[in-house]
Amino acid sequence: MPKSATTIDTQHGAAPHTTANSSARLIWLLGPALVAGVAYLDPGNVASNMTAGAAYGYLLVWVVVAGNVMAWLIQYLSAKLGIVTGKSLPEILGLRIRRPLARRLYWLQAELVAMATDLAEVIGGAVALNLLFNVPLLLGGAITGVISMIVLGVQSRRGPHVFERVIISLLLIIAVGFTAGVFVSPPDAGGVISGLVPRFEGTNSVLLAASILGATIMPHAIYAHSALARDRFPQFVGRSDTRRLLWATKWDVSIAMLIAGTVNLAILLLAASALQGVEGTDTLEGAYQALDTTLGPVIATVFAVGLLASGLASTSVGAYAGAEIMHGLLRIRMPILLRRLITLIPALVILGSGFDPTEALVLSQVVLSFGIPFALIPLVWITAKRGILGEYRNRWFTTVAGAIAAVLLVALNVVLLVLVFSGA
Incomplete structure (x- = not known):
């Protein structure tokens, strides 16, 4: 049967081969990268970008831009791996790491990274509830956990x-919340342009x-994206039209990274234009109070939302990524809601x-730094191998x-660890 006459099976993820226009087909194929892209907009990103803008103005604009460009390539490679092989990066590593001890040690570091990521995100949700409704941090963390369990239940039951x-809806709220202030306090165009020049x-x-x-390119996003692409397009493995899906995936990743990069840049620009030199902006609570003072309660509230x-x-x-890491490396499928609870x-x-929430966020980013090479180097190596990706290899x-x-990110994360532990 000609491709133009093939039936669409949107229930099971088959490709829409109809005479419908290309834009409609493209929109249907979007999604996995937007979900994985949420990892680039977590509370750790907010804390890092807000602090950078408040402390150094537009100086580090180039870092956000460069990080986003590298993130595009990394996330595309991750998605390509899942689409072409029908397996996630943890699954492939679980098959290729032959020795049980080595596989368990690899799982342990990946698990610690996933838990550190989760730590930062729950704390961010708790801080936001405290700022919005004066909810005690402990209760706020519990509420954040319960809501995330509901969201994960949707994934388990509804596919x-x-x-x-659900995640894309939250992504839209994030985008509005973190960019609204830029329209009230526009950045200096000259400052933005000067910030594109690499310097310290x-x-x-x-x-x-x-x-x-370290907050932008996180290991769990690499693990998760390969699994999200695998789950979204299971019927594409080994099919002749995989190349068309990879083309659409480039658009998916481009849109996701454009949104993530714009929002991260907006956070830094907002801090540079409205909060530079203001005391206390090195914490989420302090940034909220500073926004309330300088731009008013509406912008501060939108930021907290x-x-x-x-x-x-x-x-x-993050919890989805952690479940995939355990399944792929240990071949253990723990119920995702039980894992969320643990x-x-x-x-x-x-x-x-009573530990300072912002300090906990910073420490979680340090733990993430350890996991970068373990996820990134295997991803580049595996996607370059003909024996795994065949004609779709890099x-x-x-x-x-x-x-x-990979070299730049690993080097900068080594610098981060050295500076942190040397007390800089």
């Missing part, structure tokens, strides 16, 4: 399509640059202990670009 719609001003600016990149949506969406995606405990302990320049991005 990837409905899960995508002292050790602390290097630390912040590494923090921005965006922070809440950020925590809820990103913790749901991984919620460390965040609640920290919130209940071209030489894609592999070179991926290797350069």
